[in-house]
Amino acid sequence: MKIKYINAVFPENMVDNAQIDYLPDKWSPEKIEKKLGIRTRAIAAADETSADLATRAARQLMEKHQISPESIDFLFFCTQSPDYFLPTSACMIQNNLGLPTTCGAVDFNLGCSGYIYGLAMARGMIDSGLIKKAIFVTGETYSKFIYEKDWSVRTIFGDAATASLLTSDNDTFGDDRQGILKSMNGNIGNFNLGTDGAGWENLIVPYGGMRQPTGSNEEIESDNGSIRRAGDLYMHGSKIFNFTLDTVPIAVEDVLVKNSMDLADVDLFIFHQANKHMLSALMKKCEIPSEKFYVNMVEYGNTVSNTIPIALQEVWEKGIVKKGDRIMLVGFGVGYSWGATIVTLD
Template sequence: MIQSYINHIDYYLPEKVLSNENLAAEFPEWSVEKIAKKIGIHKRHIAAHDETSMDMGIKAAAILFEKNQIDPKSIDFLLFCTQSPDYFLPTSACIMQEKLGLRKTCGALDFNLGCSGFIYGLSLAKGLIAGGIAKNVLLVCGETYSKFLNSSDKGNRTIFGDAASAVLISDEAVGLSAKIGEFNLGTDGTGAENLIVKAGAMRQPDASGTEVQDDYGNTTSDADLFMNGPAIFNFTSQNIPELVINNVSKNNFDLGDITYFVFHQANAYMLNHLRKKIKVSQDRFPIKMDFCGNTVSSTIQIALKELHEEGDFSAGDKVLLAGFGVGYSWGAVTIELM
């Protein structure tokens, strides 16, 4: 079978910064120290009013091309993951093809996933390469959850930041040269309403405008992102440890063979809970979100890029990647550095 490799990663963060100090000034009951300790985030980047997920994705891809001297004409397929597209139609990826100078013979499509989006995108890219459809796949993830958040929703505003990432997956190993292994994927639609924006699409085109406050003082309406934090925590706690065990086994490794476990960077509290459940030491379980927050489908890529830049990767390292969240949707894959 034709192998596929993660070769280059880059990301883009918007200019505007929302710091813990900014949030504490708005919500005096939340101290800077409390936010940092529980959530593990010191600041997040927020897209400008006229800046979209597609805009950020284009910027991330342009950074990737320039830094790594990648010819846009070498891209055979563009995958764009977002839950905040510019339009219902046309497909954002089609517009990005023109903006990025990709060939007209390049395939392009959007797919709608959240925190598991990168893992699913890797599985699609691997399939395109294994099927001989593409040699070079550009996987872009971009999200502007900030545009879904109620200004009085202090809980979600402390967690989410906006960002975009761009990854080149190819049939030859260069750059980072991380061989993509076997996947485990999962879905449970019974949890759909625990992380949702109800209004705006075809099921409920118009928002009622009615605001509701939860037991923690967070305010949302049906036009805003709603997250049932306890339910999401329980779903993650019940499903992700088993996902990790199954993926390690599917790739014919033991837990001890894995150099790093790079999970979706949801928040520090949840990540540390999961780390303890799968009995992994802190040095093998990096958390890289303090400077950008939970960027949804880009968190794993940002963490990988930071680890690579810091010189933490070596040939032979095995890294288990796991994404999980809205849907419910989850997935894992183990990559091996060449």
């Protein structure tokens, strides 16, 4: 299976560090950028949903690269902020894009590892011959889960959506084009996938599902001085950090073995853009040279399942990578869930 093209979109409303209220005295806008590596993030409007953003990302992808709706066999949508419990948001997006009724469509609920899992599922369907072309869309509006006084997560997360065109290995669509319109032809290698549900409580939106539809809106003050409401997004930062440092290096080693590679064989590493502090620690522990470790969250923040495709699109369009390069993609986070694979540019 190949990644042919990627397109990313963002809400119009950009929020910089100076616009975040309720910061404690010791946290300045400059300190946020220095520690987290984030200067701005896009925030969805009140009436703007993940499906709206996903539709825009996919529509732009199709228009820019002259992709016929009739050629699409399947639509995948990764989101943790769907428009409704039901119907499936992917069905709405299929209708918005005018894809044929012969096109399958499905949502799946994963966060920061979602892009890797979506590639794995799509590869299984494409390699088996069940489908030939798919659009894989990621979309998140985590900002809608975040309380305005909770600066600990407001500083980190941003909203976005991406759309990727996935095809079979022998599909030549776009190969004759030049410049940034030329197809990426990112061949997907073997995968490392893993789950540790013991950490499910450490990154959670407690209210809204069937376990606890509603509850108290009392304010809760954390040890760091941030304030959230009982039902809003909660992240236990230190436990997430420790999980990541324990798990990701093992995943990196495993995916290298599964693709018959050594660390030095990888030309570029694109990890989920969690925050600068976490990525710096991972780079050091995995012994990855800094010049091979891509970081691009300064303008976007942590956009959950969108961070990897946003970065992959950037390095392709900016000419940072070239034909023959091998890129390691690693996602990790909420669940706990993680995944990794190798993309080779053909």
